[in-house]
Amino acid sequence: MSEMDANKGDHEDAQDELERLLIEGVSLQEEGSGRSFASLRMTRLSPSLRGQADADEGEEEDEGTAVAGDRDVQGALGLFAEAAQDMATAGVELGLGRHFACVDFCNQAAEKAVQSVSLLRFGRRSMYDHDLRALGELVDAPAEILDELATLTPFHPEAFYADTPPEEADEVISAEQASAYMQSTRRILRWARSIVLNP
Numbered sequence: 001m002s003e004m005d006a007n008k009g010d011h012e013d014a015q016d017e018l019e020r021l022l023i024e025g026v027s028l029q030e031e032g033s034g035r036s037f038a039s040l041r042m043t044r045l046s047p048s049l050r051g052q053a054d055a056d057e058g059e060e061e062d063e064g065t066a067v068a069g070d071r072d073v074q075g076a077l078g079l080f081a082e083a084a085q086d087m088a089t090a091g092v093e094l095g096l097g098r099h100f101a102c103v104d105f106c107n108q109a110a111e112k113a114v115q116s117v118s119l120l121r122f123g124r125r126s127m128y129d130h131d132l133r134a135l136g137e138l139v140d141a142p143a144e145i146l147d148e149l150a151t152l153t154p155f156h157p158e159a160f161y162a163d164t165p166p167e168e169a170d171e172v173i174s175a176e177q178a179s180a181y182m183q184s185t186r187r188i189l190r191w192a193r194s195i196v197l198n199p
Contacts, residue, residue: 076120080196083112083189090182099173100155106178106185107132107155113192114139114149120196130156145191148184155181 090105110132117139118126128135132149141149153159164172 070123071121072119072123076116076196079112079119080116080189080192083109083116083192086112087182087185087189090185094175094178094182097170097175099170099175099178101170102178103152103155103173103181104157106181107152109185110149110152110188111135113189114141116196117141117192130159141191145188148188151184152181152188 086105086109090102090109093099093102093105114132114135115125118124118135121139126135126138128138130153132153133146136146136149
């Protein structure tokens with residue numbers, strides 16, 4: 001198998017894993033094992049992906065690799081992966097009963113997902129003031145995604161804590177509300193994935 005075929009296979013595996021995380025979320029217990037959250041560990045990158053990440057890290061501002069034209073494909077993929085990780089963390093926080101932390105991670109995941117689209121389309125992150133809907137407009141997100149982004153905007157900590165003391169944050173948001181915000185975030189990530197993973 002050629003190196004190009006191997007890299008294509010790694011990309012497809014990574015795409016499948018991201019899709020699985022987005023659709024299924026993260027469980028606090030492994031099915032049938034009874035193992036708890038304390039036993040969860042971060043998944044290691046496959047050797048070929050780790051080698052690629054190390055090689056990319058070592059290339060300081062190589063214009064031919066980091067940015068192709070006005071697009072930053074590698075940056076977009078990396079930021080989208082961070083968004084998927086934040087989505088997984090939101091699920092863990094919900095399971096632990098930390099509802100505001102869950103929604104805060106949803107807010108962060110949505111921002112990173114939209115910024116990953118910005119990196120892909122413009123080669124840079126878009127400037128914005130924590131208004132996720134406005135950020136979505138900058139990257140031409142469709143109306144339904146703009147609405148989802150608007151529902152998550154109030155949960156940036158700076159804005160949320162202006163009206164709610166931190167010690168009351170988890171009591172203000174119910175588990176059902178946090179679950180609904182997670183669904184909104186999943187829809188945003190699916191939209192971004194369709195752009196970032198199919199450049």
